[in-house]
Amino acid sequence: MAGRPETPGRRPARGRRENQRLRTRKDLLQAAARLLETGVTPGMDEIAEAALVSRATAYRYFPSLEALLLEAPLQAEAPDPEQLFADDGESDPEARIDRAVDALQRMAYANAPQLRLMLSHSLARPARSDRPRRQNRRTQLIEAALEPIRLQLTQAEYRRLCRALALLIGTEAMIVCQEVLQIDERAAREASRWAARALVRETLAGRRHA
Amino acid sequence: MAGRPETPGRRPARGRRENQRLRTRKDLLQAAARLLETGVTPGMDEIAEAALVSRATAYRYFPSLEALLLEAPLQAEAPDPEQLFADDGESDPEARIDRAVDALQRMAYANAPQLRLMLSHSLARPARSDRPRRQNRRTQLIEAALEPIRLQLTQAEYRRLCRALALLIGTEAMIVCQEVLQIDERAAREASRWAARALVRETLAGRRHA
DNA sequence: GAAATAATGAGACTATAGTCTCATAATAAG
DNA sequence: CTTATTATGAGACTATAGTCTCATTATTTC
Known part of the structure; x- marks a missing residue:
């Protein structure tokens, strides 16, 4: 047979x-x-x-x-969160977010064609439970980056910050920069980086004044 | 013929x-x-x-x-920027951004199936000059909302803020909230709104301290 | 080595996107 | 009304995704 x-x-x-x-x-x-x-x-x-x-x-x-x-395997894999922050004792949250944003956006652009296709396919039909869920690299990376300040924040603040940061990085952010803003990779990284830093700063500032 | x-x-x-x-x-x-x-x-x-x-x-x-x-026309059209800010003399930039974010995200969720398909199609193949460009509602809305403070900012600051805000709203932000964060519409709007306000605040604060 | 079993290749088949040609129907101009 | 023009319909044609069948080849087992 x-x-x-x-x-x-x-x-x-x-x-x-x-x-x-x-x-x-x-x-x-x-x-x-x-x-x-x-x-x-x-x-x-x-x-x-x-x-x-x-x-x-x-x-x-x-x-x-x-x-x-x-x-199909990605050309450049996403950095392992553990590994990205393992070597040094960097505790400045902005610097850590910077590193996470940079790493993820470089990965996204390195795999741009494939990630676009993967997203396209996942959007083509409404979510179904039997369909393999898309990978999620960004949440782990964000949580790892915020680890040093997690305890300084209320759960609501922490969750709010994580969600907002998730909007700024990853495949979708790359898409917006390519299709809507039409800026190059460097400018895109710059935009994500600045916004991410600003949100962290704003969260910590609000904490201090409260 | x-x-x-x-x-x-x-x-x-x-x-x-x-x-x-x-x-x-x-x-x-x-x-x-x-x-x-x-x-x-x-x-x-x-x-x-x-x-x-x-x-x-x-x-x-x-x-x-x-x-x-x-x-294809959307079920619920995006609000006209002129009209959204026409009736009152609201000049608080955070309140204006709030209104813009809210309006666009409500529109996005009202047209979620169609917008997902449109995005899917536009991602299916690499950008080609002869391919119809996707609609862009968010830029106009953002610029209209920031109009009162535009002159207080340098061009670099203004552009940076516009780009960052574009990452927080629109179809792609909705996708992230649905697929990655898996939160409902209300929580999604909340996330976009807080982040947008924070970025405006941060930009103006940096301006004052400079 | 021979038999049983499993992977493969070749090719027919359906469905849909998109192109092209030609005949027909509808409209405008005289 | 007649004629030229223009939109439309019908259908043939190509290309690719995906399915299915059957013969062939390769591997395992005895």
Whole structure:
């Protein structure tokens, strides 16, 4: 029989021809990632061809082009929050936010074409519970950056600040800068950075005066 | 000859059969808007059928499905900046920003399904000069709100503030609140509003201390 | 090595976006 | 009314996403 070679939902079945399947899967994801870096949405044909695999096989491993693109590895990964603040004892909250904003926005721009596509696909249909949720890198990064001042704030203040900061960074902020403001990456980073600092400053100032 | 009936780029040619063309165009846009409100992306076939027009005619008026969807009228229109600040002499910049943020976010949530689709389409492919640009309501609204304090700021300060505010409102901010933060409309408006006020306050405070 | 099993390739098939051509219907001008 | 002009409808055509079937190839097992 033709059959599916380990459709995502199936159990591992680790005894039988696992390496071959893992290699095919990896080849597809790598080919997709390579093509995505060009900024043009690759078709299933192109990806399959680049992976030296037939189109039918590609569909055996991924139920749709979208699923493949969503799993394609990012060119530059988001920095690990732990690691970003691990080396030094920097406790100035503005400096820490600065670093987080900078790291995330650089990552976003480095993966701009792919992130745009991922967002586009996730918006194409109304949220469904069975659909894989989109990754969320920014919340962890923001919380890590605010860690030193968390206890100085009420829960309401902290939550309010976290939410506002989430609006200033990540894929969506990049989109606004590209499509609406039409400014380059450097100016975009500048804008996010200034706003983030200002919100932290404002929060702490309000705390002191209260 | 078959011919195009006033392709967007052509000159008005206002003498010859203009009403017929305007009516067809309006019918297409209205049909698209009606279908979009269901939250599902309509196909050109569906729109043309709903507009009682052939598919070929639809393509004569709009170069692509995307172009049609981008021009489709929103269910609740964004408030006219002039009108929003016309009636009273409110000059407190924070109050004005408050009003602008509130108005735009209410509009965004009222048109959430359609705006999500519009954004999705505009992200699906890399920006191309021949592709219809997306609408931009927020910039005008922000500038109108900041009008009373514009002269108190340097151009750099003003531009910086405008850019930062653009990150806090509009479709993308709504997306972040829905998908990343997963908060309801009221909490989202609250977040945008507080952040916008804080940035205005911070800008003016920095001005005074300088 | 031979048999059973699983992955793959080739290709037919459907659906929708978009293009193009030609015939027809509606309108304006004489 | 007649004629030229213009919008429209019908349908053929290409391209790509996605599905499905079947033969072939590669791997495992005995």
